[in-house]
Amino acid sequence: MEPTIITIETPSLGDRSYLAHDGDVAFVxxxxxDIDRVLAAADEAGVRITDVFETHIHNDYVTGGLALARRLGARYHVNAEDEVSFGREPIRDGDVVEVSPVMRVRAIATPGHTFTHLSYAMESVTDSGATDSAVFTGGSLLFGAAGRPDLLGRDHTGNLVRHQFASIHRLVDELSESAEVLPTHGFGSFCSAGSTGGATESTIAEEKRRNPALTQTEEQWVADTLAGLDAYPAYYVHMSPANAAGPDAADLSAPERAxxxxxxxxxxxxxxVVDLRTRTAFAAGHVAGTLSFGLDGQFSTYLGWLIPWEARVTLLGETSEQVAEAQREMARIGLDRIAGAATGAPQDWTDRPLETLETAAFADLSQVRHHRPVHVLDVRLAGEYADGHVEGAQNVPIGELLDRFDEIPQRELWVHCGSGYRASIAASLLSARGHRVVLVDDAFDNAGAAGLPITD
Structure with a gap:
């Protein structure tokens, strides 16, 4: 039987995990x-997991690899060079793991995202020999891009970016053009350097045609990659230590009622106290002092970016399912300090008068600026701002907002981002601190057409 690969998506973090099986045994x-998703996929396929592989010590989420391996008695393959505090099956460049008679995995050293990063070529074994049918590339070769090289600090970025270039070339030199490329990052993850262009699948041949690391010279690619790096979530600093220590599985038991x-x-x-409803619902009426982090966006990414790491969180959702979803998202990045939760509508959560948040479009902002002075606050990343912004707008990237409150004037604030999601978070934080805020719930692409002067 030709091996089957099941993709397990985590859109809110921009990542993928994989379960590959031959109809009987599987590896992950x-x-x-939240390993229950993997266990459910294996159960549905009717296969038993014998091996778990890590491409690297992750920087953007807490792994379930150790907990999954321990639960199932599976072999846990982690690079022999990684310093970890738990038992593992040490694996090195060139090692081959026989998962089953028709399926084996070969480790390929691909430093660049980290120094010890490994990719894994899945080889299908037949009577005529073994062929590499897929490669799990983690944070190395992404769809039309590469994993970012700066997560270990500036002192290492210069070395890692060149390692990344060499690693990507090694993959295309050693693997067949028909091999599927199966990255972990690159679907909205901040671990990506460069745009993946919305691709959902690829092969080695396709990457050779379109990936800048394979179509540009090394010097040009290195320069472009370094120039394109922007901020990444503050919670990343906690992920690698947690993963090296060997995290437990997520505790998804329901929080206490508040x-x-x-x-x-x-x-x-x-x-x-975090309101999980959409920003539209939050704006229409919310409990004063609560914060808008809607589940319809990259909830865990931005909550993890902004919240003080030891802070407790209370969740407000329309349903218990909404609270459970938020709890799962938080557990993926190690935010386990949930103090409680409440469900229903805002009037179920308080006896105080509800507050509203004024919303508008860029066309409204264009009109207002003709009649009275307002302060435009742009909470996009610095790179987005540099590519084009409303003339006169102040840029305070969302991740810096809590540290730069004192720089924001006590004036009428019109807050925007690229689509409205980040701006809604910022608006709720500012409103809770007494600012008069208007949320521009609109796509930035509409700003110029609305008559606002755009500059770079």
Whole structure:
């Protein structure tokens, strides 16, 4: 039987995990902490997992690899050079793992995202020999891009970016053009350097045609890659130590119920009480002092970016399913300090008057600026701002907002980002601190057409 590969998506983090099987036994690559998804996929396929592989010590999520391997008694393959505090099957460049008579995995050293990064070529074995049918590339070769080389700090970026270039070339030199490319990052993940262009699948042949690392000279690619690097989420600093220590599986048991009095006390104490509804629902009516982190966007990425790491969180959702989804998202990045939760509507959460948040489009902003002075706050990344921004707008990237509150004037604020999601988070944080805020819930591409002057 030709091996089958099942993709397990985590859109909110821009990542993928994989389950590959031959109809009987299976292996897993880069599982996330909520391992029940992997177990369910294996159960549905009717296969048993014997091996778990990590491409690298991850920087953007807490792994479920160790917990999965321990639960199943599977072999846990982690680079022999990685310094970890748990038992593992050490694996090195060139090692081959016989998963089954028709399926084996070969490790390929591909430093660049980290110094010890490995990719894994899956070889299908037949009577006529073995062929590499797929390669799990982790944070090395992505769809039309590469894993970013700066997550280990500036001192290492110069070396890692050149390692990355060499690693990508090694993959295309050693693997057949028909081999599927199966990266972990690159679907909205901040671990990506460069745009993946929305691709959902690729092969070695396709990457040779379109990936800049394979169509440009090394010097040009290195220069472009370094110039394109921008900020990444603050929570990343906690991920590698957690993964090297060997994290447990996620605890997804329901949080305690928080009543109105408890919510009021926590809001008054300055705790993080997070509203999971859409930004439209939040704007229409919310509990004063609560913060808007809608589940319809990259919820865990931005919550993890902004929240003080040891802070407790109370979740407000329309349903228990919404709270459970948020809890799962948080567990993936190690945010386990959930103080409680409440469900229903804002009037179920407080006896105080509800607050609203004014929303507008860029066309409204264009009209308003003809009549009165307003302050435009752009919370996009610095690179986005540099590529084009509303003339006179102040740029405070969303990840820097808490540290730069003092720089934002006490004036009427019109807050925008690229689509409205990040701006809604920023608007709720600013409103909770007493600012008068208008949320520009609109795509930035509409700003110029609305008559606003755009400059770079």
């Amino acid at each position: 690559v880069d599982p996330q902490r 009543d109105k009095d408890t919510l009021a006390q926590r809001i008054d104490a300055g705790e993080w």
